[in-house]
Amino acid sequence: MKILVKLYDVTGRDGTQDAEFKLPGKRKFKLAVRLDAMGFHYFEGGWPGANAESDEFFTLAARHTFSRIKVAAFGSTGGKNLKVESDPQVQALLRAKTPIITIYGKSSLWQVQNVLRCSPEENLRMITDTVAYLRAKGRTVFYDAEHGFDGFKYDAEYARATWCAAREAGAEAVILCDTNGGTLPREIAKVTREAVQLLPGCEVGIHPHNDCGIATANALAAVEAGARQVQGTINGYGERGTNLSLLEAAANLQLKMGYHCLPARSLRRFTELSQFVDELGDMQSNPRRPFFGDLVFSHNGGRHAHAVGLNANSYQHIDPEHVGNRSTIIVSGQSGKASIALMAKNLGLRIRKEKFGLVLDAVKRQEALGYSYREAGASLFLLFRQAVSKRTLPFTVSKYNVVLAGDGSLAATGTSDECTATVKLRMGKKEFHAVADGDGPVNALDSALRKALARSFPKLKQVQLVDYQVRIIKDRLGSAAKTRVLIGFRLSHRRWTTIGVGPNVIKASLKALIDGLEYALLS
């Protein structure tokens, strides 16, 4: 029987302390529903009363029946020299109507003396009274021991007294927080072991931060020392941008260490979940993200690509499918014919051996122009296809025109800008012509293209443009440099990226747009 380690998601609270990642109430609710369907154990929705977003979430959550996940409201112990029942913050916690209330309290004597500025006894009273009060109201209470590790180093006896105060008042879990993120794995293990021994029958948890780049290592060390609850956010979003990546920790615990967190089928949806949360918070996905990034199971160069083709495990630490990712072959001018063969297979294209040289030459030519296909698999598919096939593309653009005019106001919002795009395109022997307005030239071109293609290809209506990035290739040329445009598309669960290159950013964008729509029609 495998040991269960419960996953406590704090994306809805700690995650939203991130400088860039934001999660309005409805999106937070959407995430909770998604995590519930995957079997996560706990979801912390925020601090009731602190902002409208948290309150909106708690209202939605109270009306919904979750099948597995338990929702938690987060707050602090009652204030100093204040009766807990008259503390408005504690009352707000009750009004959130969640089965669990997680309160944080001071577990560091230094913090009590220098930040809270009350007597050590008063702090213990605050912990005891708040936990006991919320328990008496019928809620499950978890105690987050703030500065749990730093506090232990400063005064171990006092740290222990805070954990015991929470436990004796009825807390069902005590979570040790590495609030400043500076603790090392061996210290995490030592303190966690102490807590597990001191609190029999109590769920001990770990809440690490990634300020030193070792949050995952710390979570794993805590679990080895007896912690059975891990707190973190999806993709590690959080205060100072440094939370534990909960999915990364769970993947290691389950695939490498033999613990059980979630059903295997849920792990196979981790990559999709990681991307879903990026989109939910309007963030770019990091292609280098361990386990889940687009590049982390990619293989470059002839020898590696050849070995992976023979045996998938030769240069991979796990089978990427266990976490819903996939291995890819990167094709560049330095690739050998083995890479071309594997890539063609991955792209679902049948290319005869004698054509490999032809394809490689096409890649080299494009690279000389500034193209890089590392992240633009869909454009590579089209390049391969065009290099070896005489079949024509579904459509070709024969002319385009973009007019952009404004009144000189540079405000981000406003209605004074006008942008119109005209495209003329050819499908077989027929010619089509469309004009469309848009919020900027890329949007106008995209709209005009779709308008011209709508009748012939109704499928394109469902294709969404989800990402747009521009990079400069030779930065010493400043604004005269060549630009590389990457555009991300999505059609239900399928995603693809295309590339366009050129000194004219609008033309490069048009190339990437055309590739994106062609790919949707051909793949």
Ligand SMILES: [Zn+2]
């Ligand atoms: Zn935190």
